Amino acid sequence: MAFLHRELGAPWPEVSDAALLERVEDWLGTELGRARRRADLARVDAGQALARLLPWATGEAARFEELAPERIEVPSGSRVRVDYGGEQPVLAVKLQELFGLRESPRVAGGRVPVLVHLLSPAGGRRRSRRTWPLSGGTATGPSGRSCAVATPSTPGRRTFDGRTDPAHLGAAAAG
Numbered sequence: 258m259a260f261l262h263r264e265l266g267a268p269w270p271e272v273s274d275a276a277l278l279e280r281v282e283d284w285l286g287t288e289l290g291r292a293r294r295r296a297d298l299a300r301v302d303a304g305q306a307l308a309r310l311l312p313w314a315t316g317e318a319a320r321f322e323e324l325a326p327e328r329i330e331v332p333s334g335s336r337v338r339v340d341y342g343g344e345q346p347v348l349a350v351k352l353q354e355l356f357g358l359r360e361s362p363r364v365a366g367g368r369v370p371v372l373v374h375l376l377s378p379a380g381g382r383r384r385s386r387r388t389w390p391l392s393g394g395t396a397t398g399p400s401g402r403s404c405a406v407a408t409p410s411t412p413g414r415r416t417f418d419g420r421t422d423p424a425h426l427g428a429a430a431a432g
Contacts, residue, residue: 258270258272258307258310258311258325259271259272259273259341260325260341260346260364260365261321261324261325261365264365264368264369265324265365265366265368268312268315268317269312269317270310270311270312272307272310280310283309283310284306284307284309284310285301285306287306288301288306323366324364324365324366325339325341325346325364325365326339326364327339329348329362329364329371331348331350331354331355331358331362332354332355332356332357332358333353333354333355333356335350335354337349337350337354339364339371345369345370345371345372346364346369346371346372347371347372347373347374348362348371348372348373348374349373349374349376350373350374350375350376351375351376351377351378352375352376352378353378355373
C-alpha cells in the first residue's frame with residue numbers, strides 16, 4: 258500500500274506509522290475492541306486489518322494485486338516474489354530464468370520498472386542489480402534463447418562468457 262500511495266497517490270492510503278496511528282480505529286478498531294490480553298493482539302492478522310484501508314468504495318481495491326502483484330511470472334514459469342520494501346520494487350531471480358524476457362517487468366499499471374537483482378545459478382547469491390533490459394538489446398544464452406546482458410564497466414553488450422560483443426559497441430569501438 259505504501260508503494261501505491263507513493264507512486265499513484267489517492268485513493269491509495271498512506272500507511273506510515275503516523276498515518277496508521279491517526280486512523281487506528283478504521284483499520285484495527287474491531288480487534289482492539291475484542292482484545293483482553295496482549296496475546297489477543299499477537300494473533301491479529303495485520304494484512305487483513307490493513308485491507309480495511311483499501312479504497313473499496315471506489316472499486317480500486319480490486320486492482321491491488323494487478324497494480325502491486327505479490328509475485329511476477331518470469332519466462333521460466335517461476336513466480337518470483339516482488340520486494341516493495343525499498344525505493345523501487347525488486348525482483349531477485351536467477352539470470353537463466355529470464356532468458357527470453359523482451360522488456361522490463363513493470364508494476365503500478367506499467368508506470369514503474371522493477372529492479373532485477375540477478376542471482377548466481379549456483380547458490381542463488383546476488384550477483385548484480387540491473388533495471389531490465391540491461392542494454393536495450395539481446396544476446397543469445399547457453400540455451401539458445403535471447404536475453405539482454407550488459408556490464409557497467411564496459412560499453413556495449415557482453416556475451417554470456419564475458420566477452421564484449423563488438424557488433425554492439427558502436428562509437429566506443431570506433432574511438
